[in-house]
Every structure is written in C-alpha cells, then in structure tokens.
Amino acid sequence: MAEITISGYGDDLTVNGVRIGDLSPREHEEIENRYGGHNYHPLEDVVVSHVSNSSTLICRVPDPSEVRAYVEKEIIDSLCCYSAVNQGQLNDMIVKAVIAHLEEERIPTVPRSIRHKYMSAFLLAATAITEMDRVVPKVAGVEAPELMFKMARRWGYRVKGIPADKAIIVGARGNFHGRSMTAVTFSDDPDSRSDFGPFLPGIELVPFNDPEALENLFREKGDRIAAFFAEPIQGEAGVHVPDDDYWPRVAELCREYNILLALDEVQTGFGRTGKNFAHQLYGIKPDLMACGKAAGGGILPVSFVAGSDEVIGLLTPGSEGSTFGGYPLGAVVAVYAIKALVELNLAEKARIRGAQLMDRLLSIKENFPDKIKDVRGKGLLTAFELFDERRLDGHKVSLKLLEHGVYAKETHHTTVRIAPTLTISARQIDRIADAIHEVIAGL
Numbered sequence: 302m303a304e305i306t307i308s309g310y311g312d313d314l315t316v317n318g319v320r321i322g323d324l325s326p327r328e329h330e331e332i333e334n335r336y337g338g339h340n341y342h343p344l345e346d347v348v349v350s351h352v353s354n355s356s357t358l359i360c361r362v363p364d365p366s367e368v369r370a371y372v373e374k375e376i377i378d379s380l381c382c383y384s385a386v387n388q389g390q391l392n393d394m395i396v397k398a399v400i401a402h403l404e405e406e407r408i409p410t411v412p413r414s415i416r417h418k419y420m421s422a423f424l425l426a427a428t429a430i431t432e433m434d435r436v437v438p439k440v441a442g443v444e445a446p447e448l449m450f451k452m453a454r455r456w457g458y459r460v461k462g463i464p465a466d467k468a469i470i471v472g473a474r475g476n477f478h479g480r481s482m483t484a485v486t487f488s489d490d491p492d493s494r495s496d497f498g499p500f501l502p503g504i505e506l507v508p509f510n511d512p513e514a515l516e517n518l519f520r521e522k523g524d525r526i527a528a529f530f531a532e533p534i535q536g537e538a539g540v541h542v543p544d545d546d547y548w549p550r551v552a553e554l555c556r557e558y559n560i561l562l563a564l565d566e567v568q569t570g571f572g573r574t575g576k577n578f579a580h581q582l583y584g585i586k587p588d589l590m591a592c593g594k595a596a597g598g599g600i601l602p603v604s605f606v607a608g609s610d611e612v613i614g615l616l617t618p619g620s621e622g623s624t625f626g627g628y629p630l631g632a633v634v635a636v637y638a639i640k641a642l643v644e645l646n647l648a649e650k651a652r653i654r655g656a657q658l659m660d661r662l663l664s665i666k667e668n669f670p671d672k673i674k675d676v677r678g679k680g681l682l683t684a685f686e687l688f689d690e691r692r693l694d695g696h697k698v699s700l701k702l703l704e705h706g707v708y709a710k711e712t713h714h715t716t717v718r719i720a721p722t723l724t725i726s727a728r729q730i731d732r733i734a735d736a737i738h739e740v741i742a743g744l
C-alpha cells in the first residue's frame with residue numbers, strides 16, 4: 302500500500318515530510334512540473350499565499366538576499382480568477398453564509414434524487430436575478446454552455462422540427478466556451494484543438510460582430526439551425542466588444558428565422574460589464590444563458606443555465622444531471638453570491654470604476670501610440686492590446702506589472718486583460734493604471 306502522511310494546516314500542511322511553508326517559489330514550480338500536467342503557463346517566480354483585502358493577494362517571491370526561501374509582497378489582483386471573484390475575495394456575506402451553513406445548518410451534500418430545502422432558495426434567487434423562467438444548476442463554468450448546447454439541440458428537434466441528427470448550432474469565431482469536447486469543437490484556436498479530434502458534427506462558425514455573415518448563413522441553412530451560441534463580449538479572445546447595434550440585429554435575425562439566442566455569460570455575467578448580465582447592455586434578452594465563475598462568489602465552483610419555459614421545459618428525468626449541481630452548500634453560496642451582487646451594487650460599481658480605468662487606459666494609449674494598438678472594454682472587463690512586436694510581448698508585460706505590484710495576465714501574446722474585483726477602490730484602480738503606465742514607458 303502507498304505510504305502517505307498528511308498533517309497540519311496552512312504553512313504547516315505537510316505531505317510526506319514536505320512542509321509547504323518551507324517551499325520557495327522555484328520549488329513549487331518544480332513540484333508542479335514534476336507531478337502536474339503542463340496545461341498552464343503561470344507567471345514565473347511567484348506563488349500566491351493568501352488574500353490581503355478583497356482585491357489584493359499576498360504573494361511569495363524570491364528573496365533578493367537569497368537568505369530566506371521567499372519574501373512576501375502584496376499585489377493588486379487585476380484578473381480575479383478570470384472574473385470568478387467579482388464579489389471580492391472572501392466576501393463577508395458569502396463567507397458568513399458558508400460558515401453558518403456548515404456549522405449551524407449542517408447539510409453540505411445530498412443528491413438531487415432527494416429534495417433539500419436550499420434548492421428552492423437557489424431557484425427563486427437565480428430566476429429573479431436572471432429574469433428567466435427556469436434555471437438548471439451545474440458546477441464548473443464549462444458545464445453551463447455544454448448543457449445549453451444540448452438544450453438547443455433538443456429544442457431544435459422537438460419544437461422547431463429539425464430532422465433527427467441534422468441540427469446546426471452556429472458559433473462565433475474567436476469564441477471561448479471552456480475545455481469540454483463541445484467547447485473545443487466550437488473553438489478555432491489551434492492550441493485548444495490540436496490532436497483532440499474527431500470533433501462534434503453540427504457546429505458552424507461565423508465572424509463575431511458581423512450580422513451580415515450570420516444573416517447569410519441563416520438564409521442558407523436556417524431550417525436546420527437551432528441556435529446562435531456566443532459570448533456577448535468575447536473575453537478570452539482579448540475582450541472584443543461588438544458594435545452597439547450588433548446584438549439587437551442578431552436578436553432580430555434569430556426571431557425572424559426561429560433560431561434560439563443562446564448566450565454564454567460565464568465571464569461577462571454577475572455585474573462584470575456594468576450590468577448584471579452583459580446582454581442587458583444591448584437591450585436584448587436571450588432564450589438561454591450560461592452563467593458560472595462569479596455565480597459561486599469566488600468561493601465554490603457554481604454554474605447554471607437559465608432560460609425560457611419553452612426550452613428548459615424540455616428536460617426530462619434522466620436526460621441531464623450532476624452530482625454536485627445545486628447541492629446544498631453550492632446552492633447557499635450561489636444565493637449569497639447573488640445577494641452580494643445586488644446589495645453591494647456591484648454592476649454599478651463596475652460601471653463607475655470601469656469608466657475610471659478606461660479613461661486612464663485611453664490616456665496611456667495616447668501617450669504611447671507606437672506601443673498600444675487598442676484599448677477595449679465594458680465595465681471592469683477591459684484590455685489593452687500591444688502592437689505585435691518582440692519588445693512588446695504580453696507575457697513580459699505581465700511579469701513587469703508584477704514587479705510593480707499588479708497581477709494581470711496576457712491573453713494571445715499581445716493583449717493584457719485588466720478585470721479586477723468589482724469591489725476595487727478608486728485608489729487601487731489608479732495604482733493599476735500607474736503601474737501600466739510605468740511598464741509601458743519602460744518597454
């Protein structure tokens with residue numbers, strides 16, 4: 302039998318004689334390289350230890366004097382776990398609810414085959430915040446678009462009358478919906494797809510922000526198309542914001558051709574873009590919507606699909622399920638994540654702080670027109686794009702920002718996303734902008 306000893310908490314947590322509080326950033330990296338899959342490229346020489354305030358992290362970095370294994374440094378978190386921590390780290394309302402739930406209520410986990418009383422609270426809160434008829438809980442973000450995809454196909458066959466196995470779901474180029482086989486079938490990023498085929502049939506892509514291309518496809522194959530499936534603003538692609546009239550036109554086309562509008566709001570939802578959900582920026586309403594990330598308040602993975610009676614009403618026992626989808630602790634966390642979103646006015650905060658950040662980013666662009674190609678965003682989902690030159694590499698910029706006390710991470714080499722918590726202060730926004738200014742000036 303394998304020999305294993307585990308003891309202690311925090312820095313004293315010791316596994317088979319290795320105490321984690323003793324490890325240097327380099328040793329953490331070596332353990333990950335030796336024992337993990339190499340599916341991420343984290344910033345070098347930095348390890349997060351704990352949270353300081355709702356928008357900052359305490360990190361361990363190499364000790365310049367090389368006497369200790371590391372020194373600690375506070376940094377502003379400008380990525381906030383890809384928008385999973387909109388409510389701020391360790392949000393008080395959510396943490397209190399979790400502690401009370403575990404210590405007083407004492408019901409972490411039961412399966413969906415027996416009712417638990419917190420599901421009602423979750424369904425009431427989630428349908429109210431999304432203004433949708435029904436909600437189905439899942440766990441990881443990717444599971445929400447995955448279910449949305451299945452729902453759209455089922456609606457295509459049972460309501461629209463598409464011949465069996467002939468349904469098409471249309472996606473947008475540059476999309477990101479996660480890492481399941483459905484999501485990577487949608488993807489047109491070679492890194493996500495290489496040697497994972499064969500892919501799912503029945504998916505076609507059109508350029509994002511191009512209503513004419515969509516209309517042409519609808520005209521050609523509309524009878525077989527069940528849904529247009531897209532992010533309202535493309536986050537992972539580098540924060541691509543469509544023209545203001547794009548979504549109203551798409552919604553009109555979907556109505557005209559009897560095609561569902563299925564929006565993946567896993568990254569754009571929960572206040573991130575200045576509205577509770579990004580589609581509200583454009584005055585439209587989808588038939589289906591996928592939520593995740595901040596649906597779990599940065600505490601637990603929680604996701605869900607919200608939608609109309611007509612579509613979600615097609616689910617039948619056995620057709621879908623998830624052991625942890627909507628389990629009591631997850632349900633309570635989601636309810637309090639929604640409470641924090643509403644009571645802390647997070648969408649409005651994102652709008653105000655986002656405007657402050659955008660002003661600063663635009664003036665940095667004006668100061669360095671030869672370095673910054675574009676600045677984009679809505680609310681606190683923002684990014685700046687560098688010209689594609691060797692000296693302007695996004696990974697190098699991320700490392701330099703870290704030296705200036707800001708954590709941000711490049712996406713697609715030339716773009717750096719800035720998406721801090723929605724609880725961030727005006728001073729912290731200024732500190733992020735000052736750091737960006739200094740780093741860009743030094744390139």
Ligand SMILES: Cc1ncc(COP(=O)(O)O)c(C=O)c1O
Nearest residue numbers: 441442443477478479565567568
């Ligand atoms: C729009 C969108 N959908 C789905 C996902 C997948 O979420 P997860 O990584 O939690 O599975 C992401 C993650 O970045 C996303 O941005």
